[in-house]
Amino acid sequence: MTRVALPDRRRSSVFLMSYADRDYRVCVGFYSDGAVGEVFIDGPKEGSEIDVLLDDAAILASLALQHGVPAETLAKSMSRLPDDAFGRAKNAASVLGVAMDLVARITTQRKAIQGSI
DSSP states (O other): OOOOOOOSSOOEEEEEEEETTEEEEEEEEEOTTSOEEEEEEEOSSTTSHHHHHHHHHHHHHHHHHHTTOOHHHHHHHSOEEEOSTTOOEEEESSHHHHHHHHHHHHHHHHHHHHHHO
16 A cells, blocks of 8 residues: 655644553544544653653554554554453553554544534
């Protein structure tokens, strides 16, 4: 797949999320048609090892989105924690997983809104 670059000026939204009792900021950038094209994740302490890892992970996720990988596919590929006695995995096991779940929900909502118009 060929990469579709985002326009220089684009709409974005910022979301706050928590994981393991720490707060994170997720910025999502959109193409002109409303599709998600990039993700930035800021950790609780700028310049920390986790913050750098989140930067790199968000770059990889953004590149995948720009190459046409659906946000839902990325979210489903993230590791999950077992939720019940049967070991069913539901909740994301990492900050990136939680962020990709958020991006997938945004994408699903956008599709539902476009489908109802």
